[in-house]
Amino acid sequence: MGSDLMRAWVVAEPGPMATGPLVMEERPIPEPGLGEVLVKVEACGVCRTDLHLAEGDLPPRRSRTTPGHEVVGRVVGGEGLAPGSRAGVAWLRSTCGACRHCLRGSENLCPFSAYTGWDTDGGYAEYLTVPAAYAYPLPEDVPAERLAPLLCAGIIGYRALLRCDLPEGGRLGIYGFGASAHLTAQAAIAQGATVHVVTRAPAARELALELGAASAGATAPPEPLDAAILFAPVGTLVPPALEALERGGTLAVAGIHLTDIPQLNYQRHLFQERTLRSVTANTRDDGRAYLDVALAHPPHVTITPYPFESADRALTDLADDRVSGAAVLLFS
Numbered sequence: 375m376g377s378d379l380m381r382a383w384v385v386a387e388p389g390p391m392a393t394g395p396l397v398m399e400e401r402p403i404p405e406p407g408l409g410e411v412l413v414k415v416e417a418c419g420v421c422r423t424d425l426h427l428a429e430g431d432l433p434p435r436r437s438r439t440t441p442g443h444e445v446v447g448r449v450v451g452g453e454g455l456a457p458g459s460r461a462g463v464a465w466l467r468s469t470c471g472a473c474r475h476c477l478r479g480s481e482n483l484c485p486f487s488a489y490t491g492w493d494t495d496g497g498y499a500e501y502l503t504v505p506a507a508y509a510y511p512l513p514e515d516v517p518a519e520r521l522a523p524l525l526c527a528g529i530i531g532y533r534a535l536l537r538c539d540l541p542e543g544g545r546l547g548i549y550g551f552g553a554s555a556h557l558t559a560q561a562a563i564a565q566g567a568t569v570h571v572v573t574r575a576p577a578a579r580e581l582a583l584e585l586g587a588a589s590a591g592a593t594a595p596p597e598p599l600d601a602a603i604l605f606a607p608v609g610t611l612v613p614p615a616l617e618a619l620e621r622g623g624t625l626a627v628a629g630i631h632l633t634d635i636p637q638l639n640y641q642r643h644l645f646q647e648r649t650l651r652s653v654t655a656n657t658r659d660d661g662r663a664y665l666d667v668a669l670a671h672p673p674h675v676t677i678t679p680y681p682f683e684s685a686d687r688a689l690t691d692l693a694d695d696r697v698s699g700a701a702v703l704l705f706s
């Protein structure tokens with residue numbers, strides 16, 4: 375099996391999508407290591423982080439890495455999970471288990487953590503490996519393309535919702551409305567929140583209203599907010615988002631990359647105990663907790679499907695705001 379080849383997309387030379395940073399190549403099917411399983415990919419979600427890696431906003435950690443960390447597939451080799459079972463591979467690939475953060479239940483902050491599609495090859499390929507302890511068991515009765523976006527967009531959005539300290543029945547602002555935001559909005563509405571969406575994309579505003587948002591506008595929300603999540607990777611949105619908070623409100627920045635935040639004014643943006651915080655990856659407990667809820671009460675997952683062979687087009691469309699909901703690569 376080790377000599378068998380597979381097709382895999384790799385980031386060859388990070389740069390704007392127009393320069394073709396993503397190329398497909400043939401490479402050997404990877405061999406699972408100790409405690410790892412080999413997964414044959416059924417579907418892989420397209421996350422904005424993949425775009426940051428392709429375009430070089432996030433520096434590569436190794437050369438010619440395959441992106442993709444919303445992977446739904448089947449176990450076809452290795453140890454730790456039943457052969458033939460369905461598994462999900464997400465962003466957090468491994469942690470040390472021994473540092474102060476791991477021991478305190480904050481493995482998302484482990485300085486020795488590794489990430490799928492950044493430190494190791496991800497799911498824009500026909501096969502990948504993953505430590506069994508970091509894979510999520512997934513049900514058989516849901517199509518792979520509906521499960522894939524839950525694995526990062528869903529889980530990270532869930533953590534962002536925890537981090538923004540939304541009070542019960544509170545008013546939540548959501549800035550940017552892509553894959554993660556459209557799942558997070560539904561989770562918040564299900565909890566009884568009033569959700570206001572701010573996004574420049576007209577189609578996304580329409581989707582937000584369909585999913586139950588109280589308002590969807592291009593600029594400021596219509597009332598003060600108890601909490602807000604910034605999904606758009608745009609630092610210039612931080613000051614107005616802080617200004618739109620009620621006293622005591624919290625703004626959580628959900629993304630791994632943000633353009634520079636302009637100068638803040640203490641009185642206008644922070645005083646009255648407004649809080650600005652980041653969201654860094656997720657713990658496996660976050661992942662399991664979110665998937666429990668999302669599989670018991672499935673959200674409406676809006677999908678823009680692409681064949682595996684068109685991963686470069688999917689990322690270009692994401693860069694140009696042409697994706698509705700979540701883009702997903704399908705393997706035939």
Ligand SMILES: [Zn+2]
Nearest residue numbers: 421423526527
């Ligand atoms: Zn992601």
Ligand SMILES: [Zn+2]
Nearest residue numbers: 470473476484
């Ligand atoms: Zn650690």
